[in-house]
Amino acid sequence: MGLLQGATELFPVSSLGHAVLIPSLLHWKFRTSDPSFVPFLVLLHLGTASALLIIYRQQWVAIIRGFFTAAFRGQIKSDSERLAMLLLVGTIPAGILGVFLEHELKTLFANPKAAAAFLTINGFLMLGAEVLRRRAERRAAVEGKSRVAQEERFEVAEHISFRAAALVGAVQALALLPGISRSGVTIGGGLLAGLRHQEAARFSFLLATPIIAAAGLIEVPLLFSSDVPLVEYLAGALLALVAAYLSARFLLRYFRSGRLDPYGWYCAAAGLASLVLLTLNS
Amino acid sequence: MAAGLVALAVLFLIVAVLYAFGVIQIAVSDPHASHHYTHAVLFVALAVASLVAANFARPKRTT
Numbered sequence: 001m002g003l004l005q006g007a008t009e010l011f012p013v014s015s016l017g018h019a020v021l022i023p024s025l026l027h028w029k030f031r032t033s034d035p036s037f038v039p040f041l042v043l044l045h046l047g048t049a050s051a052l053l054i055i056y057r058q059q060w061v062a063i064i065r066g067f068f069t070a071a072f073r074g075q076i077k078s079d080s081e082r083l084a085m086l087l088l089v090g091t092i093p094a095g096i097l098g099v100f101l102e103h104e105l106k107t108l109f110a111n112p113k114a115a116a117a118f119l120t121i122n123g124f125l126m127l128g129a130e131v132l133r134r135r136a137e138r139r140a141a142v143e144g145k146s147r148v149a150q151e152e153r154f155e156v157a158e159h160i161s162f163r164a165a166a167l168v169g170a171v172q173a174l175a176l177l178p179g180i181s182r183s184g185v186t187i188g189g190g191l192l193a194g195l196r197h198q199e200a201a202r203f204s205f206l207l208a209t210p211i212i213a214a215a216g217l218i219e220v221p222l223l224f225s226s227d228v229p230l231v232e233y234l235a236g237a238l239l240a241l242v243a244a245y246l247s248a249r250f251l252l253r254y255f256r257s258g259r260l261d262p263y264g265w266y267c268a269a270a271g272l273a274s275l276v277l278l279t280l281n282s
Numbered sequence: 283m284a285a286g287l288v289a290l291a292v293l294f295l296i297v298a299v300l301y302a303f304g305v306i307q308i309a310v311s312d313p314h315a316s317h318h319y320t321h322a323v324l325f326v327a328l329a330v331a332s333l334v335a336a337n338f339a340r341p342k343r344t345t
Contacts, residue, residue: 074337085334092331099324103311218320 002236005044006051006243009212010205010251012126012184012263013270017119020178021274024112042219043233047240049213052205054241055248059206063087079158083206089162090169090207097173098211116274118179123268125180126260129188133259136194147257154196157203164193172207179271182208183251187260197255205248287336291329298325 008015053060059080067084076082137143142150160168168189175182183204190200223230300306302322307313310321 071334071337074340074342088331088334092328095324095327099320100309103309214323218323 001040002044002047002239003243006048006240006245007247009045009048009240010052010183010208010244010247012122012181012187012260013267014119014122014175014179014181014184016175017115017122017179017181017271020112020115021119021270025274025277039219039222040233040236042216042222043237044240045212046216047237048244049209049216051241051244051248052209052212054245056202056206056209059083060209063206083158086157086160086162086165086203087206087210090165090172090203091210093166093170094172094207094211095214097170098176098215101173102176113275113278115178116271116278118177118271119267120179120271120275122180122184123264123266123271126184126188126264126267129191130260130264133191151196151198151257155194155199157190157195157199157206160190160193160195160203164189168193168203169207172211181263181267184260184263184267187255191260197257197259198252201251201255284336284340287332287339291332291336294325294329294332298322298329301325 005015005019008018062080063084066078066080066082067088070076070081070085076085137150137153140153142153168186171185171189172182174180174185183201186204186207187197187200190203191197193200195203223233297306299322301310301318304316304318306318306321310318
């Protein structure tokens with residue numbers, strides 16, 4: 001579970017959607033009502049957040065320093081200060097929607113057909129983002145050039161507008177729906193904001209870290225209940241950390257020239273196939 | 283503008299305290315719980331963000 005969660009959390013394929021669909025399709029019996037299940041999920045998410053903190057440790061030091069410097073000065077004077085404020089603006093909508101809609105959205109968790117439908121929608125959202133991106137590339141007249149040269153015509157994360165950061169942050173909240181990928185919609189949103197693919201992935205991962213870490217830290221007291229097998233759960237979290245670290249490294253390299261299309265087609269096909277199978281099985 | 287944002291920060295802090303002590307039960311998953319720390323943390327974060335925005339909005343002295 002640790003390896004699966006760590007690997008799928010950062011890939012734009014919806015870890016939550018797969019966690020709902022796969023047990024249902026394979027008739028696995030998970031006792032999600034077990035009191036120790038939530039602490040287990042908390043530790044897995046802390047493992048993923050730790051992997052992102054390790055990868056971006058130097059950037060996070062600069063971002064935190066930049067946040068306090070800009071906040072006290074009341075002015076932005078460097079790229080790291082601007083990135084800190086963009087991340088703050090991007091985190092607020094997801095935080096508000098996540099806290100207030102969490103309960104309503106969790107009722108969908110028990111419905112695999114809804115997860116399959118959202119996975120299909122997730123696929124088409126990513127494909128749609130790439131269609132719009134190709135249109136932007138045509139406008140920028142970069143057709144015929146190498147992919148790396150095409151990408152260089154677009155922005156780095158520090159240079160997007162605050163409105164775009166807020167929109168990317170707002171779409172992050174869609175990932176509370178099982179089947180919608182957090183990284184998929186935020187990378188797609190970043191592309192629409194004019195970011196390079198690799199920068200959209202970096203902004204997505206940086207944006208995810210405070211939300212994932214905060215959601216995990218708030219639930220930490222649950223870990224100290226007596227019936228939690230802490231050692232086994234910590235081993236799962238460690239595996240999630242390793243898998244998330246390797247996934248993030250792979251994706252950052254992939255997005256130097258790669259696009260969202262393969263993940264979009266995969267999600268659309270997997271969602272539709274799951275929908276058909278679940279309908280036939282019921 | 284800056285004064286309005288400071289007032290908003292104070293309001294957010296009050297709401298955070300009310301959620302923390304379970305006085306407010308709006309949009310919560312368990313209406314019988316005595317504390318809603320997740321909501322409280324969110325409103326503290328919003329208060330901090332409002333104070334930061336207020337500092338950005340205040341008039342700056344030109345040197």
